[in-house]
Each structure stands twice: as C-alpha cells, then as structure tokens.
Amino acid sequence: MERRRVPDRVFGAGEEPDPRFSLANERTFLSWIRTALALMAAGVAIEAVELDVEPHLRLAAAVVLVLSGISSSLLAWFGWAGSERAMRAGEPLPSSAFKPLLAGAVALAGVLLGLGALVS
Secondary structure, three states: OOOOOOOHHHHOOOOOOOHHHHHHHHHHHHHHHHHHHHHHHHHHHHHHOOOOOOHHHHHHHHHHHHHHHHHHHHHHHHHHHHHHHHHHHOOOOOOOOHHHHHHHHHHHHHHHHHHHHHHO
16 A cells, blocks of 8 residues: 655656655755744844844844745745655756845845944
8 A cells, every 4th residue: 555645746746756865855945944943033032132233123134034034934845845846757956046035135134233233
C-alpha cells in the first residue's frame, strides 16, 4: 500500500528525484524558516527593548522586520514547493526575486534605526 503524500500539487506529478536533492531542498526551507523567525524576533525585540531611538522610526524598523519575517516564511513554502516540482519534472530550478527584496528590507530597517538614533 502506497502512502499518500501532501501536498498533492507537489508530489502528484513527475518522477521521484534523488532523495539527497529533496533533503537539501527541505534543509533550505528550514533555513528560510529560521531566518523568518530571526527577523520577527528582531522586530519584536526592537520594540520591547528601550532603545534611545526616535519612537516612530523604531516602530517603522520593527514593522519592516516583522513583515519581512512573515514574508520569508510564506515564500519559504512556495520556494520549497517550486523547487520540488521542478526536480520532479526534470526542469531547471526556479529563481526568486525575493532575496534582493529581503536584503533591501533589512537594509531599510538598519537605515531607519540609524536615522532614529541620530534624530533622538
């Protein structure tokens, strides 16, 4: 008896890839989840700790980091699914425009905190 694997949209088509590639894809997914958790924790910490930073800019930086973390966790899932489907279909792995956006968001949070420290 064959076990049903979910999501069917990912596992329902193509051929089973080499397990090493699927496991590497899962490790990448988990790395993005850890990154998402770190971004959200940083955003919460910025607001929870009394920093000598202008409050509106501190809040803006915290919001940018928390939203980046939420986005990272969602895109980690879609990245994992897209890569798994591509491997099963024997197609090239998809690329993502998210990585430069994430780098920009983290840089923006840093700029906001830097400006907030200068203004206060």
